[in-house]
Amino acid sequence: MASADRRLTPRRKPRQVRAELTRERILNSAAHVFAEYGYAAGTTNRIAEHAHMSIGSLYQYFPNKDAILAELLVRHIDRGAWTGADRIELTPGSLRDLVRSLVRDAIDHHREDPQLLRIMIEQAPVSSELIEAVDQHGATRVAQLRDLLARHPDVHVQDLDMATELILGTVELNTHKLMATPRAVQADRLERELVDMVTLYLQAGK
Structure with a gap:
């Protein structure tokens, strides 16, 4: 896998319901933050705050906000x-x-x-x-x-x-x-x- 792809790959592929719900909460919070602040100002700290979780917990699922945005677009296309x-x-x-x-x-x-x-x-x-x-x-x-x-x-x-x-x-x-x-x-x-x-x-x- 190329280095660019590794940067965009979610860290965790959740299999349990609770983990999947957490991942969805991150994505939904990111959608809200990006829409309100724009991409440049839509930091992972803001996303974590909106999702009511620590930044460390967020990074267990996504390595950076680029990966979150890419996942949002994939989800949009799939739907x-x-x-x-x-x-x-x-x-x-x-x-x-x-x-x-x-x-x-x-x-x-x-x-x-x-x-x-x-x-x-x-x-x-x-x-x-x-x-x-x-x-x-x-x-x-x-x-x-x-x-x-x-x-x-x-x-x-x-x-x-x-x-x-x-x-x-x-x-x-x-x-x-x-x-x-x-x-x-x-x-x-x-x-x-x-x-x-x-x-x-x-x-x-x-």
Whole structure:
């Protein structure tokens, strides 16, 4: 394991319920501290204080705040599955509903705490675990969307693989750019414009 990865690897992988609860308390406290103070001022001392534990106890689970932030981002990515994908109808005239489900899922994923999400994405250190989580999440989303587009009668694109990648990139990058900022746009406006744009693109070859 590279030295950078060792710095980001949690010290303890809890197996007992009590240890897992302690780890979650640290992560939840870190999320609160990073959102309130920012990453630079969100020290491990502040995280430990918010979690009502000693700094020594915190270091039994995480070697530094970089590892905590990376773990928060991995957890965020792991929770980002497209929950409505299995309920999509694939009937003529329903393409807009499919696209709306995809866009709304991305927006909902950014609603919880856009400031914290911005900190996680822009400042989280890169580790092999983080790269693996991002790759796995991306592969799952691509497979889900490609399968739905391939079977939908209203989709007319020349290159389905490229179209799938472009759509996911457009939706996820713009959702992050426009919502995870201090001046976030209204979610309904973002949803409407993204749905219109993607739906028209998918029907363009008709």
